[in-house]
Amino acid sequence: MTTETTYEMKPYAKKRYNITAPVNFETSRNYIKAIMAIASADGELAQAELDWFVEEQNMMGVPSELIEENILKFDGENLDIQQLLGGIHHDFPVNFKRCMLYQAIKMSRADGVYHDKEKAAVARAAEILGIERSVVVSLESLIEIEESGDRLRLALFETEV
Numbered sequence: 803m804t805t806e807t808t809y810e811m812k813p814y815a816k817k818r819y820n821i822t823a824p825v826n827f828e829t830s831r832n833y834i835k836a837i838m839a840i841a842s843a844d845g846e847l848a849q850a851e852l853d854w855f856v857e858e859q860n861m862m863g864v865p866s867e868l869i870e871e872n873i874l875k876f877d878g879e880n881l882d883i884q885q886l887l888g889g890i891h892h893d894f895p896v897n898f899k900r901c902m903l904y905q906a907i908k909m910s911r912a913d914g915v916y917h918d919k920e921k922a923a924v925a926r927a928a929e930i931l932g933i934e935r936s937v938v939v940s941l942e943s944l945i946e947i948e949e950s951g952d953r954l955r956l957a958l959f960e961t962e963v
Contacts, residue, residue, distance in 0.1 A: 812863035821862070821896050829890055830864060833902060834872040834928065838888040840906040842878050843923030845959070848913035855909045887930050899931040904941050911945060 808824035815821040841851050852873065859869050890898065903924060910920040930936045 809865050809894065810863060810895040812861065815862040817847070818862075827865075830868055830891045831872055832886050834859070834864070834868060834953045835876075835881060836883060836890065837902060837906045837909060838873060839878055839881045839883050839886065840927055841909040841920060842876075844910075844917035847876070848915075850913040851909050854912035855905070858908070866942050869885065873948055876907050883927060884930050887927060893949040899933055899940065900937065903928055903931070903933065903938060904945070907941055911949070916942075 807828075808826050809830075810824050811821050832947065837855065838847070841847060841855070849935070856869055856873055859873065890902075906924055907916070910916050910924070924938060925935070
């Protein structure tokens, strides 16, 4: 593991999430593990879910060793979501709690199924983080709108009529 305590994010992180300050390795480790725990609440991590999350983290600039040890070698046994969420502290101007739930929902839906157990894990994480149910519903709706926009764009670019 590197001796650095923080790392710089890529421009994608600024554009997508308005993250401009360096991120702490330990914070990032706990953040990633919490999202992985939420997305695996249905008892599995589909390849599409893993692929989405790895790509998202790469685009943001998360160091490869964090991706390797916390996503690709993820071991969800004995993870305490409350402890993980309590271990996340930040000093940059972004609502990491909402970002985390957004990414957890996106990852959970990446395989085309947003399982009831994943929804329950998102709701539990929101409760621990002090996020109102209406915000969770808004995040879920935003993601549905984004997915619809993606489908519309691809349909408009279709060359065969």
